[in-house]
Amino acid sequence: xxxxxxxxxxxxxxxxxxxxxxxxxxxxxxxAELSKITKKEEAGVLDIYTSHDLQMMQIKTLEDLxxxxxxxxxxxxxxxLTVLQKPSxxxxxxxxxxxxxxxxxxxxxxxxxxxxxxxxxxxxxxxHIEVYKGAASVEFGNETSTVIIKMYTKxxxxxxxxxxxxxxxxxxxKNVDAYIASKNDSFSYFAYANTNAIKRRxxxxxxxxxxxxxxxxxxxxxxxxxxxxxxxxxxxxxxxxKGDNFLGLGIYATPSGGDVDxxxxxxxxxxxxxxxxxxxxxxxxxxxxxxxKDENGIYLGNGGVVQNYNVGFDDNLIxxxxxxxxxxxxHMLLLxxxxxxxxFSEDGEFIEPISNYYYKSSYSNTQYFYSLxxxxxxxxxPNTRFIASVKEDYIKYRKYIPSTQEFTAKLGLIKHxxxxxxxxxxxxxxxxxxxxxxxTPDNVPFYSNKELKNMHINIGSLVFLxxxxxxxxxxxxxxxxxxxxxxxxxxYAKGYVNSSKVMDYNYFEFSYQHNFDLKNKIVTTFYxxxxxxxxxxxxxxxxxxxxxxxxxxYDFYSEVLYNSAYSYANIxxxxxxxxxxxxxxxxxxxxxxxIRGENIFGTGYxxxxxxxxxxxxxxxxxxxxxxxxxx
Amino acid sequence: xKKLLLILLLASSLLxxxxxxxxxxxxxxxxxxxxxxxxVKVWCSDRSKERIFQAMQGVVCVASQNDADFVLLxxxxxxxxxxxxxxxxxxxxxxxxxxxxxGFFWQKGRPNILFLRKNLQDHHxxxxxxxxxxxxDEL
Numbered sequence: 001x002x003x004x005x006x007x008x009x010x011x012x013x014x015x016x017x018x019x020x021x022x023x024x025x026x027x028x029x030x031x032a033e034l035s036k037i038t039k040k041e042e043a044g045v046l047d048i049y050t051s052h053d054l055q056m057m058q059i060k061t062l063e064d065l066x067x068x069x070x071x072x073x074x075x076x077x078x079x080x081l082t083v084l085q086k087p088s089x090x091x092x093x094x095x096x097x098x099x100x101x102x103x104x105x106x107x108x109x110x111x112x113x114x115x116x117x118x119x120x121x122x123x124x125x126x127x128h129i130e131v132y133k134g135a136a137s138v139e140f141g142n143e144t145s146t147v148i149i150k151m152y153t154k155x156x157x158x159x160x161x162x163x164x165x166x167x168x169x170x171x172x173x174k175n176v177d178a179y180i181a182s183k184n185d186s187f188s189y190f191a192y193a194n195t196n197a198i199k200r201r202x203x204x205x206x207x208x209x210x211x212x213x214x215x216x217x218x219x220x221x222x223x224x225x226x227x228x229x230x231x232x233x234x235x236x237x238x239x240x241x242k243g244d245n246f247l248g249l250g251i252y253a254t255p256s257g258g259d260v261d262x263x264x265x266x267x268x269x270x271x272x273x274x275x276x277x278x279x280x281x282x283x284x285x286x287x288x289x290x291x292x293k294d295e296n297g298i299y300l301g302n303g304g305v306v307q308n309y310n311v312g313f314d315d316n317l318i319x320x321x322x323x324x325x326x327x328x329x330x331h332m333l334l335l336x337x338x339x340x341x342x343x344f345s346e347d348g349e350f351i352e353p354i355s356n357y358y359y360k361s362s363y364s365n366t367q368y369f370y371s372l373x374x375x376x377x378x379x380x381x382p383n384t385r386f387i388a389s390v391k392e393d394y395i396k397y398r399k400y401i402p403s404t405q406e407f408t409a410k411l412g413l414i415k416h417x418x419x420x421x422x423x424x425x426x427x428x429x430x431x432x433x434x435x436x437x438x439x440t441p442d443n444v445p446f447y448s449n450k451e452l453k454n455m456h457i458n459i460g461s462l463v464f465l466x467x468x469x470x471x472x473x474x475x476x477x478x479x480x481x482x483x484x485x486x487x488x489x490x491x492y493a494k495g496y497v498n499s500s501k502v503m504d505y506n507y508f509e510f511s512y513q514h515n516f517d518l519k520n521k522i523v524t525t526f527y528x529x530x531x532x533x534x535x536x537x538x539x540x541x542x543x544x545x546x547x548x549x550x551x552x553x554y555d556f557y558s559e560v561l562y563n564s565a566y567s568y569a570n571i572x573x574x575x576x577x578x579x580x581x582x583x584x585x586x587x588x589x590x591x592x593x594x595i596r597g598e599n600i601f602g603t604g605y606x607x608x609x610x611x612x613x614x615x616x617x618x619x620x621x622x623x624x625x626x627x628x629x630x631x
Numbered sequence: 632x633k634k635l636l637l638i639l640l641l642a643s644s645l646l647x648x649x650x651x652x653x654x655x656x657x658x659x660x661x662x663x664x665x666x667x668x669x670x671v672k673v674w675c676s677d678r679s680k681e682r683i684f685q686a687m688q689g690v691v692c693v694a695s696q697n698d699a700d701f702v703l704l705x706x707x708x709x710x711x712x713x714x715x716x717x718x719x720x721x722x723x724x725x726x727x728x729x730x731x732x733x734g735f736f737w738q739k740g741r742p743n744i745l746f747l748r749k750n751l752q753d754h755h756x757x758x759x760x761x762x763x764x765x766x767x768d769e770l
Contacts, residue, residue: 021659021744021762028652029742051740154740160721161739184722185706590739630739 030518035128038152042377042387042412043139044132044425045463045476051127051154052519056548056557058582058596058626060167060175062121062151067578067619068546068561070509070525071133071147073538075607075618078253079260079290080216080246082119086505087529090537090568096431096457098145101126101224101237102153103280103321104268105142112434117241117262117288124165124177125192125224127154134425134461134478138373138389142321142338144408144429146457146480153224153235156181156188167594167626171199187229194222201620205253205612207296212254218243231272238265249309250294253611257293258309262286276325286315300350301442301494303359308351311441317342330379340369344435346446361445365435366398373408387412400448401438406430423463431455437486440495453498456483470516476509506530519550539563539576539605555584555594561605568608573615578604580619584626594626654683656735660744661690661701663758664715664732674699674714676706704729715754721745725770732756733765745770 035048047070049059059065063082066074073085084097099106099114107114123129132148140148159181168174175196182189196219203214220241227234240263248255268282289312292298297305323336345364351357373391380386391408408429415422433454439446461478482503489497511525523546530540541564549556561578582596599619606615661684665671673684674696680703681692693699696712704710705719707726718724718734724745732754733746746758746766758766 021656021765024652024656024659025742025744028656031652032742158737159740160737163739183720589741 026518033128034152034155034158035130038128038150039130040132040139041414041423042375042385043148044134045423045461045478047131047133049129049131053548054123054126054128056550056555056582056584057559058557058584058594058624059123060624062115062123063119065123065129066115066119068544068559069131070511070527070542070544071507071529073542073563073605075538075605076216076246078245078247078249078609079292080218080243081260082115083113084115085538086531087507087527087542088531088536088538088540088566089505089529096145096455097147097149098143100140100148100150102151102235102268103140103270104235104237104266104282105140106264106266107143107145112436117264117286118239120198120218120220120241121239122175122177122194122196122220122222123151124163124194125153125179125190125222126151127158128152133476134427134459138375138391138408138410139334142319143340143369143371143432144391144393144406146427146429146431146459153192153226154179154181154190156183156190156226156228159190161630163628163630165626165628167624169199169622169624171201171620171622173198173624187227189225189227191225192223194220196220201617203616205247207252207254210254212256214246214253214255215244216246231274233270233272235268235270236266237268239263245290245292247609247612248294249292249298250296251299251305251611252294252296253609254294254296255292256295258291261289261291276327278321278323278325280319280321282317282319284315284317284319286313288313299442299490300444301440301490303350303442303444304352304357306350306352306357306359307354308349310349310351312347313344313436314347315342315344332375332377334373334375336373338369338371338373340367342367342369346435346439346441348441348444348446350444359444363439363446363448365400365439365448368396368398370394370396383416385414387414395432401450404454406432406454419467421463421465421467423461423465425459425461427457427459427461429457429459431457433486437496442490443495449495451498452486452496453484455486455498457481458483470514472511472513472515474509474511474513476507478507480505480507504532506532519548521548522546523548536566537568537608539566539573553586555582555586557582563605569610571608571613571615573606573608576603576605577601578619582624590630592626592628594624594628596624596626598622598624651683654687656744657683658687658690660717660733660735661687663762664717664756665700668700672698672700672714673703674701674712675703676708677703677719680705680719704731715756721770 033050035050075083075085077083099118106118130150160183162180165177177194179192198218200216205212205214218241223238225236242259242261245258245260247253264286266284271279292309295307298309300306317340319340321338326333343366347362350359371393375389377385377387389410393406396403410427412425433452437452438449458481464475466473485499485503486496487499507529509527513521513523515521525544528541543562546559558581563576565575566573579600580598584592584594586592599621602621604617604619606617608615661671671690672693673690674693675681684690684692696702699712699714702712702714702716704716704723716729716731718731720736721738724731724734730750732750735744744765748766748768
């Protein structure tokens with residue numbers, strides 16, 4: 001009997017749990033996802049891409065994610081630079097979308113958008129990504145924005161070990177990622193390196209009986225490292241990228257050379273004190289060189305027509321953020337300050353060999369940015385939270401450009417009613433001017449555009465989330481109102497000017513997610529944006545269906561991206577269907593092999609380029625082969 | 632027989648109760664390593680880990696390692712206890728002086744459970760069949 005008694009508890013455990021240890025581990029991994037710690041529900045309309053999602057999708061670079069980011073169309077500019085479009089609006093660099101790695105803001109004011117350099121960033125060192133829409137960046141310090149993409153790096157505490165990832169495609173692209181992570185009681189480090197050469201489909205353009213190649217390949221190198229010692233956290237990041245400039249800037253899109261060469265390096269130091277005080281210091285150095293050659297001419301604003309167009313931007317900035325959080329029962333108060341000094345310069349060289357025209361122009365200036373901000377949240381009851389945040393920015397320049405002072409405010413409510421969560425936000429903010437808007441490269445000699453004002457944005461957004469055990473419904477409605485919108489006037493001002501009209505924009509999003517279990521789910525998202533005018537330069541309506549599936553040693557992911565028809569520059573674009581699927585085979589816990597097909601049927605979203613006679617597919621029809629090994 | 636039913640009820644209520652998954656995992660591990668004990672005495676080198684065991688049925692936290700049946704180590708410390716030792720990091724599993732039977736830790740981006748065959752044998756522990764996949768001969 002005693003023997004039985006010894007065995008029976010084992011039997012009991014076997015019956016009730018031990019056979020489920022694998023399931024428990026899966027559940028634990030799901031529950032312990034870092035995104036559950038880092039997400040800030042108060043910060044806006046939130047989309048999360050967990051480490052598990054990114055792995056199943058076999059995400060390679062940021063553009064794989066931007067392609068399917070609700071609320072935007074991902075496309076590329078004439079010169080092959082990554083750009084986002086809001087539905088129904090033309091492609092433009094959105095300075096109001098800011099990109100972060102952990103707490104570091106990658107955006108540079110010189111060009112208004114971080115995507116110019118970081119848009120094709122390899123993501124193997126990123127654990128998860130949070131996208132906040134309708135946000136004022138009070139919660140994240142730094143400069144204001146309405147959309148924040150926060151990329152969190154992998155944690156040495158979770159990743160201890162090393163990894164190598166290799167992938168390539170049927171065009172001959174190659175990529176290598178490698179990282180190492182280690183930790184002990186008080187010290188940890190993570191170091192990552194990447195190099196790649198990505199090839200793209202080449203197009204041609206015929207002009208005056210001559211054929212011109214439109215290439216858009218890129219090569220890049222990315223390094224990231226962090227060290228954590230007790231309450232100190234130091235990060236180093238560096239990304240260099242060189243790319244063909246596709247159609248270029250020529251009048252007839254007939255490029256005969258040139259490239260876009262960029263580099264951004266940064267250091268970021270964070271010290272966390274025991275009394276809820278956080279101090280951050282950072283240094284950035286940015287170089288962005290664009291060289292265009294076109295024998296049939298590049299229009300240079302008031303400089304006439306040239307064949308060689310070479311413009312370089314250089315930024316270096318130092319910044320500091322100090323925050324203190326007070327938490328008392330139902331109240332939370334965050335007070336913070338942000339200061340930045342940014343030196344920026346632009347050098348332009350323009351040549352017209354036939355007429356022997358040579359022009360060189362340059363400028364430099366310094367921006368001083370001071371900001372004070374606060375956020376208060378009050379839990380009225382366990383189901384009701386009120387949020388209020390304010391921010392006052394003072395922007396001063398060393399010379400020429402007048403100082404400005406801007407106020408940002410947000411009011412929010414998060415309410416739970418049973419399974420329903422309601423989030424409501426009212427935001428009053430602005431988009432800071434980019435230096436290229438203040439000093440237009442197309443206006444030589446360069447001079448400061450003193451009349452230009454910041455663009456002011458009012459946003460109202462309402463989110464309904466309804467959760468059941470396996471289902472999640474989300475409905476978002478947002479209304480934007482833009483005052484002092486900035487546009488390029490090539491005829492009169494030959495530069496950027498403010499619009500006197502108030503622009504309205506309406507946005508609707510509906511998504512439904514069904515979780516079959518922890519590793520199998522289907523997500524459908526529909527979104528619609530309308531700028532309320534008669535001309536629409538990009539699709540108004542998008543539908544996205546994503547299927548995440550796991551069986552035995554296989555991960556399967558598939559997405560279908562539908563964009564409605566649109567017409568621009570007298571070119572009609574039919575509705576597009578971009579089908580992307582990936583399959584990953586886990587040979588062992590440490591070795592996996594994958595294949596990913598993108599734009600499988602060649603019917604994906606196409607971009608119209610003014611001056612080119614047909615729309616060009618944003619995503620190539622490609623097959624990627626992927627190998628990952630952990631050791 | 633009453634004892635048997637009691638233990639079965641204990642295990643079932645433990646795993647059905649609304650406790651964290653981490654706690655459930657440790658409950659399975661503790662009872663699989665020490666199946667004959669109705670009340671397992673646990674000592675944690677990191678006191679913050681005691682929260683995992685505090686609401687666990689069939690388990691009690693003790694103040695001294697010498698009184699413990701199961702020792703959870705989060706650091707390499709001098710340990711004289713004859714208790715079954717379990718660690719929270721891969722590096723500690725490599726420490727010969729600790730002689731740990733296994734560990735539950737994050738590594739390579741995923742949570743891992745690992746038992747060492749030799750150390751299990753030294754403690755005369757036989758894990759059930761369904762847990763054999765977590766046993767390694769060497770690291």
